Amino acid sequence: MMAQQxxxxxxxxxxxxxxxxxxxxxxxxxxxxVWSQTVLAPLVTAALFLLIFTIAIGPRRGDVMGVPFTTFLxxxxxxxxxxxxxFANTSSSIMISKVQGNIVDTLMPPxxxxxxxxxxxxxxAARGLAVALAIGLALALGLGLTPxxxxxxxxxxxxxxxxxxxxxxxxxxxxxxxxxxxxITNFVVTPLAFLSGTFYSAEALPGPLYxxxxxxxxxxxxxxARFATIGVSDSPPALGLPxxxxxxxxxxxxxxxxxxxxxxxxx
Numbered sequence: 001m002m003a004q005q006x007x008x009x010x011x012x013x014x015x016x017x018x019x020x021x022x023x024x025x026x027x028x029x030x031x032x033x034v035w036s037q038t039v040l041a042p043l044v045t046a047a048l049f050l051l052i053f054t055i056a057i058g059p060r061r062g063d064v065m066g067v068p069f070t071t072f073l074x075x076x077x078x079x080x081x082x083x084x085x086x087f088a089n090t091s092s093s094i095m096i097s098k099v100q101g102n103i104v105d106t107l108m109p110p111x112x113x114x115x116x117x118x119x120x121x122x123x124x125a126a127r128g129l130a131v132a133l134a135i136g137l138a139l140a141l142g143l144g145l146t147p148x149x150x151x152x153x154x155x156x157x158x159x160x161x162x163x164x165x166x167x168x169x170x171x172x173x174x175x176x177x178x179x180x181x182x183x184i185t186n187f188v189v190t191p192l193a194f195l196s197g198t199f200y201s202a203e204a205l206p207g208p209l210y211x212x213x214x215x216x217x218x219x220x221x222x223x224x225a226r227f228a229t230i231g232v233s234d235s236p237p238a239l240g241l242p243x244x245x246x247x248x249x250x251x252x253x254x255x256x257x258x259x260x261x262x263x264x265x266x267x
Contacts, residue, residue, distance in 0.1 A: 020119060028122065039127075080193045114260075173265060196219040
């Protein structure tokens with residue numbers, strides 16, 4: 001006589017490790033199979049930003065926070081590129097599945113909301129880390145710039161990737177068409193990334209803009225990456241990292257709740 005399975009207990013255990021691994025591997029392979037677009041292209045874009053700003057205003061800009069402008073700019077570009085690509089990875093995965101009608105392939109397998117969340121975020125974090133490694137290597141070879149605190153930089157890259165990856169999940173669930181997704185990217189994500197102290201020191205801003213900048217979680221990611229790389233920052237790292245972790249926990253919890261309930265995903 002077969003033993004009765006307790007209600008609410010899945011036959012493969014509390015965690016579906018195989019399903020979680022499969023989903024995470026799928027998300028990683030999505031971007032790695034087109035690495036020239038997802039890793040090489042961001043590297044080229046960051047290099048062009050650095051080149052243009054260095055040629056246009058670098059010689060006349062002088063030092064910023066006691067370091068050359070190019071040195072100040074490099075870690076900000078690294079983190080800005082990381083968060084943009086982490087957002088793009090999770091948002092495009094869900095958006096394409098919704099538009100093509102195969103989101104059911106993710107919803108039907110025995111995966112919990114937490115497992116789906118981790119699977120999507122694993123892809124975003126892996127892409128963010130790959131982009132960071134590519135840009136970091138280029139900075140080391142081209143500028144001789146190596147992180148002063150490499151472990152801290154790794155922490156900020158991972159936290160930033162998870163934060164923006166979770167935002168990508170939320171945005172893609174809300175959006176129903178590609179033009180809506182483009183609007184979120186253009187009017188929310190791009191301002192968050194560009195108005196975060198990447199190209200300037202927040203200390204130079206007037207009062208209202210200074211306050212707005214310090215209310216932006218991406219500012220602390222940029223600032224933390226800058227401190228980990230060159231040892232200078234606008235805000236204390238002891239303040240920035242807890243803010244980043246708190247913001248990441250909040251958006252990840254919201255992404256989990258939406259995936260768990262199937263909000264705007266299930267018919």
